[in-house]
Amino acid sequence: MVMKTVAISILGTTMDRRGRGEKRWDKWRPTVSMCQHDDLLIDRLELLFDNHSLSLAEQVKEDIARVSPETEVVFHRVNFSDPWDFESVYSQLLDFVRAYSFKPGKENYLTHITTGTHVAQICLYLLTEAGYLPGKLLQTSPANRNSNLPGQYQIIDLDLSKYDQIASRFQKEHHEGTTYLKGGIETNNPAFNTMIEQLEKVSVRSNESILITGPTGAGKSQLAQRVYELRKQRGKLSGRLVSVNCATLRGENAMSALFGHKKGAFTGATTDRPGLLREANQGMLFLDEIGELGLDEQAMLLRAIEDKRFMPFGSDKEVTSDFQLIAGTNRDLNRLSSEGAFREDLLARIDLWTYQLPSLKERIEDLEPNIDYELEVFSGKSGYLVSFNKAARDKYLAFSRSSEALWSANFRDLNASITRMATLSDGGRITVDVVEEEISRLRRKWKPDSSSGWQSIKVISEVMDTDAINQMDYFDQLKLAHLIEVCRQSGSMAEAGRTLFNVSREEKKSNNDSHRVKQLLAKYGLSFGEL
Incomplete structure (x- = not known):
């Protein structure tokens, strides 16, 4: 079955109006010219115009019949109350599209975006991109000066997956984003890599809250910092990153630190304080150990997340702050919620995107690249290159992967260990002697304490x-x-x-x-x- 080609176009009240004399054929008219191309047969033209343009529409229809008798022209009256008002134009075009009976299995559709006001052209583009107009865009332009040719046309498919160069660009940006979130470390743990790949998509496509869980030292703060920087690079926010450990907030101090206070709100409040939420306006707020917040603070935080409004301590007027949120915790918030220590509604609001960071022991295959990363960081700070000799590296790796190596503080333990060895190395070479001393130190650190259990x-x-x-x-x-x-x-x-x-x-x-x-x-x- 041969598919018919149907064009949807707004009548050009200026460019299509070239008078009634024969000289009108010497000038480019976008709606008529669209039907003059030998390699583009328009079977049906759905022509949109208002009540004031009926005579022009009839003339255009007659001229199309002369140059393309195969083309059927169908009139549609669309009266824009204000052709430059985006909301009203979009609404009226959407009403037209919803009332139109599309037959995608039998007809191909082209949305002509050359005529109409710029507002109407944008609306047609958006309706096509969103799939309300199930087809491709058609862009036309006049021929060179002093030419009677119908001009040029270009058909644009908005399915970006069909454009190899664009798809390659998206893939490259995604890879760059995931590498950035991992701190430039080529990690080997499949589960961790899959998690980071999804987090990259969420970071650049969504502004919703993110909850990062995991043991102390697993890297929650560093990951939050990278998510913030990635979003800022992609234009998702413009403000600063404001971080706070909720375990340090208690009582009035918690309310004041988060939501601010008015002068005289309590003893010692000698000046107004904006609070961390307002400081994070247009930026990101990272609440580490959010499970340590009291129930009152949780209630106020929930409203601030949902409505972007809250009441500073001691104030009778609400303030606003448009911030994005990342929460971190090493506690089981679901258990705390069931025990009544964490609000169920707040948990539901912040765990749309939840990511569990594994401990170092759980991703031990990433130990070696992280060792190299820590050495690189130390070398950058110290100004001289530090590395293991082969025997020392093998000995350290063997111990680090053994059951003796608890890595109880996770990557903080690893950072401290590499820093000590690098500092004690002579000539920038970590030797077996330095490694053996470090292993002894770690064994003492991780030795079971029988008195405390x-x-x-x-x-x-x-x-x-x-x-x-x-x-x-x-x-x-x-x-x-x-x-x-x-x-x-x-x-x-x-x-x-x-x-x-x-x-x-x-x-x-x-x-x-x-x-x-x-x-x-x-x-x-x-x-x-x-x-």
Whole structure:
């Protein structure tokens, strides 16, 4: 079946009006000329005009019949109350489009954007881009001076995916954006890379709140800084980045710091204070550890996010601030919400885009590129190049990937470790001796503290939730922590059993060390494979 070509055009009340004499054929008329091209057959022209232009429309129709008898011209009366008012023109054109019966399976549509006011041309473009007009754009122009030719035309397809150069440009910008969010580090963890790729799209396409979760030292603050800078580069905001750790805010200080206060609002309020939300106007507010905010502050923050309005402490007048928000936390906000410590409506408002940053141990394959990054940063600050010799690097990597390396503060631990070794290196070379000293230092730092049991709880918390841990005796916590550590350092349950039951197993005629370990783990709902 041959598809028909249908053009939709607004009558050009100036350029299409060239008088009634034969000399009108010597001048370019966009609507008539559109139908004079040998390689562009318009089967039907849907011609839009107002009540004052009927005679011109009839003349144009007659002239089209002379140059292109195959073209059917259909009249549509569209009376713009103000052809330069964007809202009214768009509304009337939208009404026309919605009432029109399109047949995309049988007809191809061209939206002519050469005639009409500039406002009307923009509206036609937007309606085509949005898919209300299901076709392509048609742009026409006159021929060279003193030529009787019908001029030129160009058909523009707004499906950008069909333009290889544009698609390549988009892909390049996306790659540059993801590399920037990763701090220029070529990371290897698939889950982390996938998360960053999506975050890049969200950062440049959306202004909605972002929630970044993850353990202390995983890089929440740095990621928020990069999201802000990426949005600023792409023109998504113009203001500054305002950051605050909510754990430092308590009572009146929290209200005053976030929302500002009026002079005399409380003892010590000797001047007005704008507050962090107002300082972030047209920019971004990063609220780290948002789970530490009190319920009153949470309620005010919710309204400020939704309405961009809030009441400074001690004021009777509202103020406004148009800010974008990134929230960070290392706490389980869903659990806090169920316990009544975090507002459910605020959580629903800030977790449209939630990203969980993994710990260093969870993305240990990214250890090496991050070591190189830390060395590069140190070299840039110190003014001289620092690197490992091969034996030292191999030894440090082996320890860093072992079960001994807890990386409890994640990338903060790594930064501190590299900084120490780089500082102590002679001639910019980190040697085996320097690495061995650093390993000893890290072992002491991460050595379990039997007096407090902190390390035991940390080990258990990696495989059990807080409620389950709180229901265990301290004695059982210590036993379970040691059981987990032995299993993690063993290649099999049998090996773990030989370590755990080194005395009692000698008294048995038949030893099934694997079964004993399996039973112990099952008591706590764990399995060897999980550990």
